[in-house]
Amino acid sequence: MDQLIDQFLVEGxxxxxxxxxxxxALADRPDSAPLIDAVFRAVHTLKGSTGLFDLQPFGEMxxxxxxxxxxxxxxxxxxxxDIIGTLVLCVDQAARWLDAVEAHGNLPPDAREVGLRLxxxxxxxxxxxxxxxxxxxxxxxxxxxxxxxxAQTGLPDGGLVAIRYAPRDDCFFTGDDPVAVxxxxxxxxxxxxxxxxxxxxxxxxxxxxxxxIFEVLTTASRTxxxxxxxxxxxxxxxxxxxxxxxxxxxxxxxxxxxxRIDAGQVDALGTIADxxxxxxxxxxxxxxxxxxxxxGDVLVQGLLANQLDLDRLVxxxxxxxxxxxxxxxxxxxxxxxxxxxxxxxKLGKDVGLAIxxxxxxxxxxxxxxLFDPLLHLxxxxxxxxxxxxxxxxxxxxxxxxxxxLNAQRRGDQVVIEIADDGKGIDPAxxxxxxxxxxxxxxxxxxxxxxxxxxxxxxxxxxSTAETVTDLSGRGVGMDVVRTAVLRLGGRIALSSLVxxxxxxxxxxxxSVVLSNVIVVACAGDSYGVPMDMVVETVRIPAERxxxxxxxxxxxxxxxxxxxxxxxxxxxxxTGGSPGDLxxxxxxxxxxxxxxxxxxxxxxxxxxxxxxxxxxxxxPGVAGTAVLGxxxxxxxxxxxxxxx
Amino acid sequence: xxxxxxxxxxRLEGRCHVEDAEPLLVLLQAxxxxxxxxxxAESLHTAVIQVLIAFGPPVRGETSDGFVRxxxxxxxxxxxxxx
Numbered sequence: 001m002d003q004l005i006d007q008f009l010v011e012g013x014x015x016x017x018x019x020x021x022x023x024x025a026l027a028d029r030p031d032s033a034p035l036i037d038a039v040f041r042a043v044h045t046l047k048g049s050t051g052l053f054d055l056q057p058f059g060e061m062x063x064x065x066x067x068x069x070x071x072x073x074x075x076x077x078x079x080x081x082d083i084i085g086t087l088v089l090c091v092d093q094a095a096r097w098l099d100a101v102e103a104h105g106n107l108p109p110d111a112r113e114v115g116l117r118l119x120x121x122x123x124x125x126x127x128x129x130x131x132x133x134x135x136x137x138x139x140x141x142x143x144x145x146x147x148x149x150x151a152q153t154g155l156p157d158g159g160l161v162a163i164r165y166a167p168r169d170d171c172f173f174t175g176d177d178p179v180a181v182x183x184x185x186x187x188x189x190x191x192x193x194x195x196x197x198x199x200x201x202x203x204x205x206x207x208x209x210x211x212x213i214f215e216v217l218t219t220a221s222r223t224x225x226x227x228x229x230x231x232x233x234x235x236x237x238x239x240x241x242x243x244x245x246x247x248x249x250x251x252x253x254x255x256x257x258x259x260r261i262d263a264g265q266v267d268a269l270g271t272i273a274d275x276x277x278x279x280x281x282x283x284x285x286x287x288x289x290x291x292x293x294x295x296g297d298v299l300v301q302g303l304l305a306n307q308l309d310l311d312r313l314v315x316x317x318x319x320x321x322x323x324x325x326x327x328x329x330x331x332x333x334x335x336x337x338x339x340x341x342x343x344x345x346k347l348g349k350d351v352g353l354a355i356x357x358x359x360x361x362x363x364x365x366x367x368x369x370l371f372d373p374l375l376h377l378x379x380x381x382x383x384x385x386x387x388x389x390x391x392x393x394x395x396x397x398x399x400x401x402x403x404x405l406n407a408q409r410r411g412d413q414v415v416i417e418i419a420d421d422g423k424g425i426d427p428a429x430x431x432x433x434x435x436x437x438x439x440x441x442x443x444x445x446x447x448x449x450x451x452x453x454x455x456x457x458x459x460x461x462x463s464t465a466e467t468v469t470d471l472s473g474r475g476v477g478m479d480v481v482r483t484a485v486l487r488l489g490g491r492i493a494l495s496s497l498v499x500x501x502x503x504x505x506x507x508x509x510x511s512v513v514l515s516n517v518i519v520v521a522c523a524g525d526s527y528g529v530p531m532d533m534v535v536e537t538v539r540i541p542a543e544r545x546x547x548x549x550x551x552x553x554x555x556x557x558x559x560x561x562x563x564x565x566x567x568x569x570x571x572x573x574t575g576g577s578p579g580d581l582x583x584x585x586x587x588x589x590x591x592x593x594x595x596x597x598x599x600x601x602x603x604x605x606x607x608x609x610x611x612x613x614x615x616x617x618x619p620g621v622a623g624t625a626v627l628g629x630x631x632x633x634x635x636x637x638x639x640x641x642x643x
Numbered sequence: 644x645x646x647x648x649x650x651x652x653x654r655l656e657g658r659c660h661v662e663d664a665e666p667l668l669v670l671l672q673a674x675x676x677x678x679x680x681x682x683x684a685e686s687l688h689t690a691v692i693q694v695l696i697a698f699g700p701p702v703r704g705e706t707s708d709g710f711v712r713x714x715x716x717x718x719x720x721x722x723x724x725x726x
Contacts, residue, residue, distance in 0.1 A: 172661050172690050179689040183710050191714040199697045202672055207664035212693055
């Protein structure tokens with residue numbers, strides 16, 4: 001059951017996110033049929049899976065949304081901002097309920113009321129269409145479903161419809177033959193017979209009173225089932241069941257955790273496991289030789305070779321397992337747009353959230369550990385950073401405040417920035433507050449640079465808000481955020497310009513960031529360069545490179561780009577390869593720079609490991625990566641190398 | 644008549660309708676342990692099926708009613724095979 005709920009939460013969030021994204025896109029293109037279809041499918045699937053649990057208000061709300069989307073799909077209605085807005089509210093509510101289910105295992109007490117209100121909102125467009133508006137159903141007992149499903153094996157994959165048919169006890173008198181009724185249901189794949197009451201003793205048995213209950217699973221659609229059972233509709237419950245391929249039973253200890261893994265990664269792990277078995281067989285062979293008294297070089301050679309093999313395999317296994325743990329930041333970031341809408345609404349501020357870099361993959365521990373700190377920073381930005389609309393307009397800014405949540409990979413680090421375009425933080429204010437709170441003496445404060453004064457905000461017991469607000473001031477300060485980031489092995493820094501905004505930058509060293517790396521050849525060696533440092537790769541005839549004073553340059557789309565030799569940057573002799581030049585174009589703060597290499601040899605996804613020990617301070621090297629054949633590839637930090 | 648006593652065996656034959664439930668019940672109550680033979684049954688009404696489930700007599704043979712054979716008959720008591 002826990003496993004089911006976990007899966008439901010993971011998939012539910014994905015569906016909610018998908019629906020939210022598509023609704024956002026729909027707002028720009030309200031007549032896009034593919035978008036309407038996509039939202040419809042997401043809502044429909046989510047509704048189906050709520051049926052597995054005791055989440056009736058949830059399912060009913062989604063049902064209303066599905067009806068509305070169905071009307072849009074059939075073009076009985078045209079999507080407008082109002083309709084899309086209501087659907088967004090509904091999707092937001094779905095996300096909130098998923099959070100509640102995760103936190104408490106159930107919907108909040110007001111769910112029925114909230115759900116009914118949203119249903120009314122969603123259905124108000126359907127009323128003029130004359131669509132049947134089903135009265136919200138009374139509570140239906142769905143407790144039969146789980147044990148029934150659990151008892152079934154060998155069911156087909158994909159969506160099923162579960163039916164519970166409890167014929168009225170006088171149905172034989174009215175001419176019903178329940179088994180004959182069920183014959184009409186197409187696609188039957190399971191049928192279970194039960195009784196409504198315990199059987200009466202033999203002498204009191206009434207053969208004309210129906211005491212049977214039929215529980216049925218079918219691959220037919222809900223509509224087909226409804227059509228087949230329309231004459232006994234009052235005696236049946238029909239539930240759509242979202243099913244997935246049967247999972248292997250896994251014994252887990254502790255709290256259940258789930259991780260969605262790409263099938264290819266599981267295959268890769270399987271391959272490594274096979275090779276370890278082979279290596280183990282070789283070791284067994286050596287052990288048998290030793291037992292037979294073989295000694296000396298033969299045995300030593302065998303052991304050494306075997307040890308190398310195992311060493312390589314264990315390394316590969318380790319990397320493969322680490323890769324399994326990687327997940328995109330999207331699973332973290334996608335929870336914030338809704339929360340920001342809520343925060344903005346509570347504060348009465350118009351705040352937009354722009355997200356970038358959510359495709360970057362990081363270790364799962366980071367995704368898990370960053371939610372609270374990031375949420376706190378976003379709240380702070382909305383609450384303390386973004387000014388009220390009137391103030392913003394007076395300052396010549398857009399009325400709508402913008403907060404950017406942006407992730408970038410820099411070598412072995414993930415840098416996450418939260419930047420607002422609000423009023424900024426005045427170091428003088430921070431100095432005053434610190435003095436008032438008795439954190440430092442006036443003399444010490446006067447000696448602080450402005451940048452150091454901004455750091456005061458991370459001091460324990462510091463809060464700049466004059467009034468503790470409902471949102472930001474729950475006794476959690478920036479010091480707690482900093483501690484959380486430090487615990488993840490990261491750093492946090494804040495920069496701010498009065499009147500322009502504040503940027504908080506988290507740098508988290510993640511030893512297992514998967515980087516897309518371009519492999520280049522240079523003076524007989526291979527080096528890796530992270531793709532995110534490369535603007536483009538260019539191949540030009542040597543004669544297009546011009547001598548400019550004592551340097552070289554070429555013209556790239558009307559811009560003059562200086563050309564440097566990678567070999568020279570690495571302190572090696574320039575080979576001066578003949579023919580075309582192969583250039584990596586890199587962006588630097590002062591413009592583009594091209595770096596000439598001998599060849600581009602490959603593009604790989606690699607796990608970047610930071611340099612450690614003596615090599616940690618080596619300039620221009622972002623880390624190392626191990627190639628599939630066991631070679632170690634140096635990953636260059638080109639901007640740093642250029643200096 | 645779709646329900647017939649043949650020695651110690653109750654035979655269900657042809658189409659068994661709702662009204663066959665009562666005679667079947669009477670035969671089973673009269674002598675518990677009687678075997679029910681379904682080979683000749685072309686279709687079984689729910690009321691008849693209900694009697695077979697509630698009283699659990701050993702059921703012999705398979706009905707030609709495919710739906711009942713596939714989905715319902717597995718819950719009938721089986722006739723114990725002679726050792």
